[in-house]
Amino acid sequence: MKAYTYKRYGPPEVLQQVTLPCPEPRDTEVLVRIHATTVSSADWRMRSLTMPPGLGWAGRPAIGMFGPRKPILGTEFSGVVAKIGNKVSQFQVGDAVIGFPGAALGAHAEYIILPQDGKIVAKPDSLSFAQAAALPFGAATAYDYLVNKAHVKAGDQVLINGSTGAVGLACVQIALHLGATVTAVCSEKNRAFLHELGVRETIDYAQTDFAADSTEYDMIIDTVGTAPWARSRHALRSGGQLLVIVGKLSDLIFGSLKARLAGKTLIAGVAHESREILQEVVTLAATGALVPVIDQEFPFDQMIAAHRYVDTGRKRGAVVVRLVDEPN
Ligand SMILES: NC(=O)c1ccc[n+]([C@@H]2O[C@H](COP(=O)([O-])OP(=O)(O)OC[C@H]3O[C@@H](n4cnc5c(N)ncnc54)[C@H](OP(=O)(O)O)[C@@H]3O)[C@@H](O)[C@H]2O)c1
Known part of the structure; x- marks a missing residue:
């Protein structure tokens, strides 16, 4: 699969598109083909090791002393379940989903694995894949x-x-x-x-x-x-x-x-991340009470340009990166 990885902290150009083996879901895991993801302010902070004043000392130990511990960024995504482990009961292949790996990262890739009881829920039909990725x-x-x-x-x-x-x-x-x-x-x-x-x-x-x-x-x-x-x-x-x-x-x-x-x-403090919170906001979005706002969309091959835009600190809502083009 294609993914963006980085080995050292720095400007958007530290990112590299690479080809990695596609991960295999274990018993209770699901493999999702990502359709859309975002570059969030967390991606900017972790890529550039930019922490709020006074919290710089916490950055390296948390993210990686000598380089990023998690080489693939990406905090949120939408996509379609591509494969499931043999004990998965909550999802089926073909289900459209919204995921929020959050601090666990990993969404700047064609595929991602999550536990079936992790921060992953069904995508409402009323949200496009781009809107769904822009929400969590x-x-x-x-x-x-x-x-x-x-x-x-x-x-x-x-x-x-x-x-x-x-x-x-x-x-x-x-x-x-x-x-x-x-x-x-x-x-x-x-x-x-x-x-x-x-x-x-x-x-x-x-x-x-x-x-x-x-x-x-x-x-x-x-x-x-x-x-x-x-x-x-x-x-x-x-x-x-x-x-x-x-x-x-x-x-x-x-x-x-x-x-x-x-x-x-x-x-x-750091906001708590949970499947329950994800489900609450997805429900709000499904009813129209919460409308995900997309500033710009970039194709996956322009991930570095998407980071450059987020680095300006001027985006309105989310910057979406599309991996699959489709009518929504
Ligand atoms: N505590 C936590 O757990 C937690 C979780 C998520 C995010 N965060 C932090 O929360 C912050 C916001 O995240 P985000 O994703 O919303 O960032 P973002 O999308 O990058 O924020 C960009 C927005 O900030 C506005 N802005 C910039 N300077 C401003 C100013 N002086 N006054 C008013 N608005 C200003 C910009 O509007 P203009 O273009 O109009 O200036 C732009 O719309 C980040 O620092 C992030 O690290 C913390």
């Missing part, structure tokens, strides 16, 4: 933070700093779906798009500091790393929650303590 990374992160950790509810006033990336757009849609009122911090070019999604107010980050006026929110979500406790605290209502999806280590440690002393809560 952003949506599962947003769902775990907003629903499982912060329990966002109807009537909450939510501000999302960084509202147009894969994670931000899923935060926007999940918060709106659950009845919250959303203020989105974004650039001028994305304002109209966010209003179309149902966002009440947008704030252009190049023109206005959301924390400078007297508006208070029940929840502030930071997907950029520019809304730490020190900046956000006055914009948080008493009892409010700051969700730091990305931030400096020092802000996470001291911000948590200071938030607690101020009667507020700071939530941070």
